[in-house]
Amino acid sequence: MxxxxxxxxxxxxxxxxxxxxxxxxxxxxxxxxxxxxxxxxxxxxxxxxxxxxxxxxxxxxxxxxxxxxxxxxxxxxxxxxxxxxxxxxxxxxxxxxxxxxxxxxxxxxxxxxxxxxxxxxxxxxxxxxxxxxxxxxxxxxxxxxxxxxxxxxxxxxxxxxxxxxxxxxxxxxxxxxxxxxxDLVGVEIGGALKNIIALAVGTLHGLQFGDNAKAAIITRGLQEIARLGTKMGADPLTFLGLTGMGDLIVTATSRHSRNFRCGIMLAEGLSLTEAEARMGMVVEGVNTTRAAYELSESHGVEMPITKVLHQYLFDDISKDEAFYKLMMREKTSETIGLKELLNEQYRDWSNQ
Missing domain, CATH: 3.40.50.720 (NAD(P)-binding Rossmann-like Domain)
Incomplete structure (x- = not known):
């Protein structure tokens, strides 16, 4: 061809x-x-x-x-x-x-x-x-x-x-x-939003937090991706596959990942402009954080990691304040929101 x-x-x-x-x-x-x-x-x-x-x-x-x-x-x-x-x-x-x-x-x-x-x-x-x-x-x-x-x-x-x-x-x-x-919507949304979570995990790595913290952000981040993606019309099961969980794992755990590396640089004290310049390549997670935050607000979808990262990148809150905002959120259930979306999807399938 x-x-x-x-x-x-x-x-x-x-x-x-x-x-x-x-x-x-x-x-x-x-x-x-x-x-x-x-x-x-x-x-x-x-x-x-x-x-x-x-x-x-x-x-x-x-x-x-x-x-x-x-x-x-x-x-x-x-x-x-x-x-x-x-x-x-x-x-x-x-x-x-x-x-x-x-x-x-x-x-x-x-x-x-x-x-x-x-x-x-x-x-x-x-x-x-x-x-x-x-x-x-x-x-x-x-x-x-x-x-x-x-x-x-x-x-x-x-x-x-x-x-x-x-x-x-x-x-x-x-x-x-x-x-x-x-599922075109799910494949594209998974590929886009995983960059946000990789950027956040890179920041944690640069702050010398351990595997516990990074596993938490990856897992909770996948739920954020699924919540917004499903609201936009994606099949929630897509986010358990290659373009959801698979792409998130590889992007949030490897130094090949420019989003992960950019997060490390930010944690080490570089400004966003300096980090992007040092990368010499586009860091898609930066603009996607802004876009996903606006989408979550317009769709009424809770995305705490994306929200805090947006504040860290664009509102100039400190690393300590960003960490505190994530850890001291209102107490909630682990599966709240996502379970309702999955149940709604199952109802749609049963009616077909």
Whole structure:
């Protein structure tokens, strides 16, 4: 299949390697001429993937029209904040070429101002005349490990349920396994909100709190994700799978995770601006914290970890005050809220 990966960051590059290994004709697109030249001439992308040799057959271009014209499948692998602008350009080119493609995105976050999921952003900027289906590929998948062909398992879901089997077929390999999930909302919400919890866990790690505290935040954080996700139309069982629990575990426990590392830097005294600059890559959990907090307020969903992290990042409360706010909340039951949502979901199933 002719495939273009739009974005030359770590995950886009690792997925391009998977697709090339699977014998597809893969072209990468990036705006940075130096990175494009490095990929083509040195077969490396050292800023994002150190000590990794790229396949010689993998080529890159800084010409978006050429990348779109090449492809029957477009993989959007850019930060969430860049998705809308890129999609507008893609749609314009597809109209000019009178062409229709399948799109899959791997961005994990919510658009800051609109609070939309990424598939919703793409849908707004395209038409059925240019796009066959809009899919997501998500799950516990550090780019550094995918590039080294470490066994990885992810899920795919789609807007119209047309393209998921194609995505499963083109990405599946002996080290990269793809499951189909029918819950697009849950897959995208799980992938977005786990970054918030990873940022919080990284902060705890930087403050030298132990495994007890981190396990508590991961577990309670998963409930927050499920509460908001279910309120937005997701299947609560999705959050027990790869794009919920699985992605949360890998992102909240590994130094490969930029959100986890950013949290450590904040705990060590760096400002948010300084931490993001030192990372040299987008930390999706920062903007997603703001978006998820606003969504929780509008939907009337209790998300104490997200709320406290929002205050810590944007209202300048101290680390000690943030910790106190979490520990000294009003006494409650562990399953309050989530049990009601699950019971409501079960009632819906029994009536079908």
């Amino acid at each position: 002719n495939i273009s990966v739009l974005g030359t960051g770590s995950f886009g590059t690792s997925l391009a390697m998977v697709l090339t290994d699977n014998k597809h004709d893969v072209k990468m697109y990036g705006r940075n001429e130096a990175v494009v030249e490095e990929i083509n001439e040195s077969h490396t992308n050292l800023h994002y993937l150190k000590d990794v040799d790229l396949p010689a057959a993998l080529r890159a271009t800084s010409d978006l029209t050429a990348a779109v014209d090449h492809a029957d499948l477009l993989v959007i692998a850019v930060p969430v904040k860049a998705v809308r602008g890129l999609t507008k350009d893609i749609h314009r080119i597809l109209l000019e070429k009178n062409k229709k493609v399948l799109i899959v995105h791997v961005a994990k976050g919510l658009e800051l101002d609109s609070y939309l999921r990424v598939s919703e952003v793409i849908e707004q900027e395209t038409t059925p005349e240019t796009v066959e289906d809009i899919c997501v590929l998500s799950g516990p998948s550090h780019a550094e490990e995918v590039a080294l062909k470490s066994p990885t398992t992810v899920s795919t879901a789609s807007l119209h349920n047309k393209g998921v089997t194609t995505i499963q077929d083109v990405f599946m390999s002996k080290y990269f396994r793809v499951y189909v999930n029918e």
